[in-house]
Amino acid sequence: MNLVLEAIPYARFLGVEVEQRGERWLCVLPFRQEIIGNPRLPAIHGGVLGAFLELTAFLRLYAEAIDRPPKPINFTADYLRSAGPQTTYAEANIFKLGRRIATVHVVAWQDDPTKPVASGNAKFRL
């Protein structure tokens, strides 16, 4: 999964890393000034959180289920809480792997996994 991540320039641009916890793969978005959307709170840019969710869904599908890059059809993000200046984690779950379409659910949190900051639903063409 790290090899796939390193091949994606945009993943390096955001500074996304992959972390293995037992059987689980998490994507990690370390906090830095460059990802701030609202400096007054401060809060991470909604677009960055959306992109982080999309990247996590893409990586999960590409690394585990298919042998060529899936093409995005659409992506929906729900913003649940303001994401503060700390590390953000995301985990994706392949909800349905069809012959032509895959549906991936993804959730992001910061210090408490029971308090997600954002969730997403991504569809890909295989």
Place this chain on the structure above:
Amino acid sequence: MSDEPKLALEPVFGPGYEAMTHHTPHAVYLGLKVVETGPLFAVMMLPYRPEIVGDPVRKVVFGGAITTLLDHASGLCVACSLQVLEAIATIDLRVDYLRAAEPGRDLYARTECFRLTRTAAFVRGLAWDKDPSDPFATSIGAFMIGANPGGSPFNRFTA
């Protein structure tokens, strides 16, 4: 004579300028530019650069960068719809990828606030590379008005 109430950002409507993204660190990092603003709409541009590519073989910009372009342009068009500036936060955003964006091209987005209530704004967006009539992505989103007591960063446009 129009009885329409004045919009807060009316004094800056017209062509965008560099300082309109300076208050958002990520917009600066990504290189987002404001092309134009007006009543209920905004046009923004994401300059092409190799760092934001998702597929190194096809050189196509990663979908997430397009999400950021549409999200930011959507928030800006909500600010362009308010009579009193308030903090704006994304409730949800859906992006449909109609086709791959053409490699090497700057990407544009036009967003429009088609319904505004006291607490929420509803926005649609269109993203294109060459021709606005041939978009590569569309978006629809809901935004919260008065999301936090911090006020609007767009106040700086009019200060």
